[in-house]
């Protein structure tokens with residue numbers, strides 16, 4: 001859930017930047033028409049103009065960009081943490097893809113089913129990225145990363161529906 005909000009915030013920033021660029025481009029075009037004497041004023045009106053237009057652009061663009069999700073089936077979800085009980089010799093190390101695991105992002109899967117880098121939406125849990133794999137993770141099985149063993153143990157084993165962007 002927090003990932004989704006973060007993505008939205010990122011989009012807002014990107015939209016805001018694009019708006020700013022458009023205004024800047026407009027100001028530059030106007031400046032070019034008026035001649036070199038007005039060049040100093042290009043940056044002056046930019047700030048208030050940005051603040052005025054930002055809310056309108058953000059509202060429409062987020063609605064249009066909401067991704068459509070398609071179910072890829074019900075999976076058995078386990079949970080793990082960096083401890084020796086969960087990871088054995090790989091305890092504390094990077095994921096199979098090379099990046100360090102992070103709660104809220106990392107999930108392990110069978111790379112023949114969900115290749116490394118696949119973004120999945122786990123119903124009731126949120127967006128995760130396939131970054132890890134393991135000998136016991138086969139077929140329609142995933143392993144969700146948590147920072148603490150307590151959290152992983154509390155999650156237990158659950159049947160979850162998985163989705164991908166269309």
Ligand SMILES: [Zn+2]
Pocket residue numbers: 080081082083084085086087148149152
């Ligand atoms: Zn553990």
